[in-house]
Amino acid sequence: MTATPIRLKHEVKDLSLAPQGRQRIEWAGREMPVLRQIRDRFAQEKPFEGLRLVACCHVTTETAHLAIALKAGGADAILIASNPLSTQDDVAASLVADHDISVYAQKGEDNDTYHRHVQIALDHRPNIIIDDGSDVVATLIQQRQHQIADLIGTTEETTTGIVRLQAMLRDGVLTFPAMNVNDADTKHFFDNRYGxxxxxxxxxxxxxxxxxxxxxxxxxxxxxxxxxxxxxxxxxxxxxxxxxxxxxxxxxxxxxxxxxxxxxxxxxxxxxxxxxxxxxxxxxxxxxxxxxxxxxxxxxxxxxxxxxxxxxxxxxxxxxxxxxxxxxxxxxxxxxxxxxxxxxLVNLAAAEGHPSAVMDMSFANQALACEHLVKNKGNLAPGIHSIPTEVDREIARLKLQAMGVQIDTLTPEQIEYINSWTAGT
Structure with a gap:
């Protein structure tokens, strides 16, 4: 079988690592049923059709599934590493070779290369930014003010990045919506703690x-x-x-x-x-x-x-x-x-990062946060926004369903009781 020619620009360590990366991505997917359901829906509905997206994330097997889901939704996406030591080179190769996703990431890249990749990402003139640590957003604000008009919004899933966004908000430079994925219950309770x-x-x-x-x-x-x-x-x-x-x-x-x-x-x-x-x-x-x-x-x-x-x-x-x-x-x-x-980050520098089962929920939040920005374009005020409670609960429901766990539901009598102020002891 003739290999599909690589059409996209990229900067990865070695494309010959793609078969190994493909196998590892497939293995991680076994533990990511929630994101798989979201990807399947995105493939039908195409919520990101015609939109340019930049993701600055740890390039791991789990992130690969997020990138694939966003592309399935129609996004014209570029993926760069958010940390010089967190890239899994075989995964980066597979995303380029097997999924035609433009990736700029190499494990061990120096700071100059990292910052150059941030500039390459911003050259894409993103409508949506997925950030880990807010480096892309900070660079946009400091160096490319003229591009802010292109931006629908950003998402952030690290505590460090949220602290930086809060500082931007205090300084009056956060002039677009930012989704706080980090503080979603189905993110920090599980990803931060167990992951x-x-x-x-x-x-x-x-x-x-x-x-x-x-x-x-x-x-x-x-x-x-x-x-x-x-x-x-x-x-x-x-x-x-x-x-x-x-x-x-x-x-x-x-x-x-x-x-x-x-x-x-x-x-x-x-x-x-x-x-x-x-x-x-x-x-x-x-x-x-x-x-x-x-x-x-x-x-x-x-x-x-x-x-x-x-x-x-x-x-x-x-x-x-x-x-x-x-x-x-x-x-x-x-x-x-x-x-x-x-x-x-020792968990990514010396190991493989969080287990895929927990990243399933975190990246489900990222994917749905991007969709929320698009659906509410022009209606979200500049500043930091929480993930809607109904989205958080739906992710938890899907995860429980995939795990084969059932929970109770309220009876009509219980619903009436918790919505009434007249009933007492």
């Missing part, structure tokens, strides 16, 4: 092959990602310590059975450190100085700024690769600190 929890530990284990049982594991941040990481680490036998700045989250961590203390104290007792805060320099020079010899440090927040690697490098007398995605920094005091995945 990040499992995949973060998967990345740590793949990079180091260490036994987590008996180790003291410090989780910086007790949002949904931190909760999931702490829960899964405890399940594997780690002694978990949580650091926080929010007193309510700190109390929650205490009542969930975890020790809570400042990073200045945790630094001296931790064997493994995981940052999931979305903030800058959560682990910095004074913490490195206090750590045990051989302490392992990694990040599962979106950007690589949570760990102050610049100050660590300045204190190091030697930096060497000791395993794949594992670097040892030998310090002037004779101790060493081990950094995983160059401080980038």
């Amino acid at each position: 990040t929890g499992q995949s973060t530990l998967d990345g740590i284990i793949r990079a180091t092959n260490i036994l987590l049982a008996g180790k003291t594991l410090v989780v910086a941040g007790y949002g949904w990602c931190g909760k999931g990481t702490a829960m899964r680490a405890r399940g594997l036998g780690s002694n978990v310590v949580v650091t926080e700045i929010d007193p309510i989250k700190a109390i929650e961590a205490v009542m969930d059975g975890f020790r809570v203390m400042p990073m200045s104290e945790a630094a001296a007792i931790g064997d493994i450190f995981v940052t999931v805060t979305g903030n800058k320099h959560v682990i910095r020079a004074e913490h490195f100085a206090a750590m045990k010899d051989g302490a392992i440090v990694c990040n599962s927040g979106h950007f690589d700024i949570e760990i102050d690697l610049k100050s660590l490098g300045a204190k190091a007398t030697e930096v060497k690769d000791v395993r794949n995605f594992t670097q040892e920094y030998r310090l002037q005091n004779g101790k060493s600190v081990v950094v995983l995945g160059e401080g980038r």
Whole structure:
């Protein structure tokens, strides 16, 4: 059989990897029945016909199914990587070779290449932007104001990206609608908690092959990602310590059975450190100085700024690769600190990211958020919008149905009761 010629521009590592990527994409699809149903509907209704779409996402097997669904809906789409170490090169190759989707992503691409890909994406003059971390949106606002008129809206599914959008809104530069996919119940309750929890530990284990049982594991941040990481680490036998700045989250961590203390104290007792805060320099020079010899440090927040690697490098007398995605920094005091995945998302740098079953719901939210923007073009005010409750519930219903789980429904008497204020005890 003669291979279909590649018509689209692309920048991937090696198109010969496509058969391997195709097989892995198909495997992931077994666990993504909700997005499959949405794709089938999109193929019939074509909600994105004639629209240009840019997706800046982690290029994984799960993202492949989102891209395929959007194309089925008629979108003229370009996919770029949202993180230099998160691309699965075989998946990128398959999307180009098997699905005619234009992909600009290579695992390990440098920052200059990453930013060039952002510019290539914006050259597409998108009507819709799917962003992970809001780099494309920020670049659009800072450098390409004239293109904002083309934009129907954007979607964002990371905590870091939502924080940036909120800052844009405060500064008065967010002049178009942005859908907050991150805070949908069927996203953060499951993706952030169960997805990040499992995949973060998967990345740590793949990079180091260490036994987590008996180790003291410090989780910086007790949002949904931190909760999931702490829960899964405890399940594997780690002694978990949580650091926080929010007193309510700190109390929650205490009542969930975890020790809570400042990073200045945790630094001296931790064997493994995981940052999931979305903030800058959560682990910095004074913490490195206090750590045990051989302490392992990694990040599962979106950007690589949570760990102050610049100050660590300045204190190091030697930096060497000791395993794949594992670097040892030998310090002037004779101790060493081990950094995983160059401080980038360890679950994607050293592993395969979230399991497809949980990304099924997250990407269902992304697909339906894009459709919501199109259906409500001109009616949504500039600013940040939540996923409609009915969309959230429908995704949950479809997921339960696919899992073979049934739930109760209200009786007419119960409906009457909860809608009445006259009935009492």
